[in-house]
Amino acid sequence: xxxxxxxxxxxxxxxxxxxxxxxxxxxxxxxxxxxxxxxxxxxxxxxxxxxxxxxxxxxxxxxxxxxxxxxxxxxxxxxxxxxxxxxxxxxxxxxxxxxxxxxxxxxxxxxxxxxxxxxxxxxxxxxxxxxxxxxxxxxxxxxxxxxxxxxxxxxxxxxxxxxxxxxxxxxxxxxxxxxxxxxxxxxxxxxxxxxxxxxx
Amino acid sequence: xxxxxxxxxxxxxxxxxxxxxxxxxxxxxxxxxxxxxxxxxxxxxxxxxxxxxxxxxxxxxxxxxxxxxxxxxxxxxxxxxxxxxxxxxxxxxxxxxxxxxxxxxxxxxxxxxxxxxxxxxxxxxxxxxxxxxxxxxxxxxxxxxxxxxxxxxxxxxxxxxxxxxxxxxxxxxxxxxxxxxxxxxxxxxxxxxxxxxxxx
Numbered sequence: 001x002x003x004x005x006x007x008x009x010x011x012x013x014x015x016x017x018x019x020x021x022x023x024x025x026x027x028x029x030x031x032x033x034x035x036x037x038x039x040x041x042x043x044x045x046x047x048x049x050x051x052x053x054x055x056x057x058x059x060x061x062x063x064x065x066x067x068x069x070x071x072x073x074x075x076x077x078x079x080x081x082x083x084x085x086x087x088x089x090x091x092x093x094x095x096x097x098x099x100x101x102x103x104x105x106x107x108x109x110x111x112x113x114x115x116x117x118x119x120x121x122x123x124x125x126x127x128x129x130x131x132x133x134x135x136x137x138x139x140x141x142x143x144x145x146x147x148x149x150x151x152x153x154x155x156x157x158x159x160x161x162x163x164x165x166x167x168x169x170x171x172x173x174x175x176x177x178x179x180x181x182x183x184x185x186x187x188x189x190x191x192x193x194x195x196x197x198x199x200x
Numbered sequence: 201x202x203x204x205x206x207x208x209x210x211x212x213x214x215x216x217x218x219x220x221x222x223x224x225x226x227x228x229x230x231x232x233x234x235x236x237x238x239x240x241x242x243x244x245x246x247x248x249x250x251x252x253x254x255x256x257x258x259x260x261x262x263x264x265x266x267x268x269x270x271x272x273x274x275x276x277x278x279x280x281x282x283x284x285x286x287x288x289x290x291x292x293x294x295x296x297x298x299x300x301x302x303x304x305x306x307x308x309x310x311x312x313x314x315x316x317x318x319x320x321x322x323x324x325x326x327x328x329x330x331x332x333x334x335x336x337x338x339x340x341x342x343x344x345x346x347x348x349x350x351x352x353x354x355x356x357x358x359x360x361x362x363x364x365x366x367x368x369x370x371x372x373x374x375x376x377x378x379x380x381x382x383x384x385x386x387x388x389x390x391x392x393x394x395x396x397x398x399x400x
Contacts, residue, residue, distance in 0.1 A: 007266050010247050011251040012248075019228065028220070044214045046245070047211045088231075111397075
């Protein structure tokens with residue numbers, strides 16, 4: 001790689017620090033960036049700087065935002081009685097894309113994972129309890145952490161913290177995805193699908 | 201996607217203009233960039249700006265460089281009697297990584313491709329002829345364009361232009377790659393391997 005001129009080698013090194021971008025891909029992207037017009041390249045560099053400078057975490061829900069409180073928390077048309085608890089801002093975006101949920105969010109920025117040394121105080125969970133105590137409007141918490149060991153443990157822990165306040169705590173349904181095939185579904189998912197069966 | 205704050209949406213849009221980066225990957229990369237430290241993110245933005253500002257094409261060989269003429273063209277230890285003609289600066293890097301070729305390069309920045317409306321004058325080929333006429337030191341041109349229809353056509357065309365000057369024009373060998381398997385080799389490659397056979 002030492003045959004590259006220094007600015008190109010530096011750009012390749014920077015790009016290969018991105019997740020899922022290996023040396024070969026970083027090289028391809030770097031050559032593409034150099035071949036772009038000045039305007040396009042500077043616009044990309046600018047987008048990185050601006051995003052990093054302007055985006056903050058919402059002081060209410062912890063979502064990524066360029067205005068605090070975020071657009072969702074400050075939207076008067078949202079249903080303030082339901083709060084959906086998710087792991088990351090990406091999950092908020094996924095649920096928002098669906099355009100069906102009209103409640104608020106709370107972003108944990110992680111899950112409880114003793115194996116990785118992440119305890120309940122290392123995620124944005126206490127602030128949810130403080131938020132619930134302060135508002136009095138919330139009647140339901142939907143825990144939408146991922147259906148894996150850490151996500152389940154976090155859901156259980158959060159439910160234990162919230163229940164004493166009398167607020168209803170629900171968990172999103174796990175089962176066979178729409179369009180899925182029973183025959184190809186793993187045992188655990190199938191077991192959840194049967195346990196979570198509903199009256200027709 | 202409209203649920204993203206504006207600076208994040210802009211960053212995702214910019215990243216998804218890169219080749220091979222779809223919407224989902226751009227989103228993942230954007231979230232990663234936002235989660236990086238200020239220093240790391242600004243360093244990445246800076247690398248893009250600096251690479252775009254400082255890199256130019258060498259006025260002799262057409263390779264990407266931060267100093268004109270490039271490090272290879274201005275290296276007195278290189279063999280000035282051999283010039284290797286390649287399609288892109290990436291090809292120069294590939295050959296340099298091998299650390300065996302000690303001659304100079306000439307980067308065409310493309311291949312002749314009538315289907316795409318690219319003629320001989322749209323690539324950096326005339327400058328090679330001018331370069332050869334001007335120097336008088338060159339005794340061999342190795343044409344290392346890719347072994348596909350456009351690459352072959354470009355090689356033939358270049359050879360036709362150069363031969364009248366009496367300079368030897370060679371083509372890199374095509375055949376079975378080292379570690380390859382005869383049984384899995386396509387007919388055209390096998391045919392080239394047999395035509396290009398050498399005495400043991």
